[in-house]
Amino acid sequence: MLNWTPYPLFEDSSDFYPSYIASDRxxxxIILADGGVAARSKDDGATWQGITLPAQVNTIDTNRLGVWIAVEDENICRSADGGLTWSLVPHAMNSIKAIHCSPNGTWIASGSGIWRSVDDGLTWQNVTPAVFHETSYGVATDGNGVWIATSRYNYQGFIYRSVDDGLNWTGHPVGESGSWLWTVFYGTDGVWLLVDYSNYEGQSCLRSSDNGISWSPVASMAQNMYGLRFATDGRGHWIGVENSNIHESYDNAATFTVKSYGDEAEPPQFSVGIATNSAGLWMIPLGYEGRVFISGGMQRFWGEYVNSVEVA
Known part of the structure; x- marks a missing residue:
């Protein structure tokens, strides 16, 4: 398994509570934090600067071409200059849950269904399929026309799958009765992972190796894991984080090995995010600590954090 080292994001990080993280590779x-603030690095984490967003957000993604979009509830914040400056985007959605950027459009899962933007988040269209039920909690693509969205209906988790870039969808139940499908992640070679709130007892993990047609539990992943999130390098290496545990797979998510930090004197509390640059560097924000767990070794220089756009 990888070795990890905690680093402060800034010389004084006591007021910075990191949560979600994303990389343009x-x-x-960019690491989001409470209160509409964030930390930005332009050198793979060697230095960090504080930035301010116009609203509270908890999820972020990028098209890897300079456009970043961050969302939460009724808020959509957009940057077209690599995350330096931000503006609010008008829209008609409610209860936004997730965002996914791809070369074929930007997609949002929300309480008002699935929405799509073809102009990098400037305008949005409701493309919720007719077969859809209730709120959507997650959406992702393999980059080759297959999209999967998650939802829930009559106390049963549902997935909705499209093989033509969202033009047509089919839906079917997945998981046990009482399941609540949450986030969805794509790896490579037709492998997907679903995070499932099963019967409100915690989170379990479901895997598909046939591009989302069939799903089965990942046997090596324990049940009752809260806050489970994944990242993958697209070459079969996956890492999942929850509570004080890191789950790692080198066989495209078929099996995972867990490393627990829960027995430490001051165990880290991982946030709801993990990201990689697909070149060996991985980062996990540490909630309520103003630090980030880094694997991939580097020399570090600290910037200064302030509640405005600032740079070291």
Whole structure:
């Protein structure tokens, strides 16, 4: 398993509570925090600067071409300059849950269904399929026309699958009765992972190796894991984080090995995010600690954090 080292994001990180993280895989990383603030690095985490967004957000993604979009509830914040400056985007959605950027459009899962933007988040269209039920909690693509969205109906988790870039969808139940499908992740070679709130007892993990047609539990992943999130390098290496545990797979999510930090004197509390640049660097925000767990070794220089756009 990888070795990890905690680093402060700033010389004084006591007021910075990191949560979600994303990378454009070209050197830029952004870590969201409470209160509409964030940390940005343009050199793969060697230095960090504080930035301010116009609203509270908890999820972020990028098209890897300079556009970043961050969302939460009724808020959509957009940056077209690599995350330096931000503006609010008008829209008609409610209860936004997830965002996914791809070369074939940007998609949002929300309480008002599935919405799509073809202009990098400037305008949005409701493309909720007729077969859809209730709120959507997650959406992702394999980049080759297959999309999967998650939802829930009559106390049963549902997935909705499209093989023509969202033009047509089919839906069917997945998981046990009482399941609540949450986030969905794509890896490579037709492998997907679903995070499932089963019977409100915690989170379990479901895997598909046939591009989302059939799903089965990942036997090596324990039940009752809260806050489970994944990242993958697209070459079969997956890492999942929850509570004080790191789950790692080198066989395209078929099996995982867990490393627990829960027995430490001051165990880290991982946030709801993990990201990689697909070149060996991985980062996990540490909630309520103002630090980030880094694997991939580097020399670090600290910037200064302030409640405005600031740079070291």
């Amino acid at each position: 070209q050197g830029v990383w």
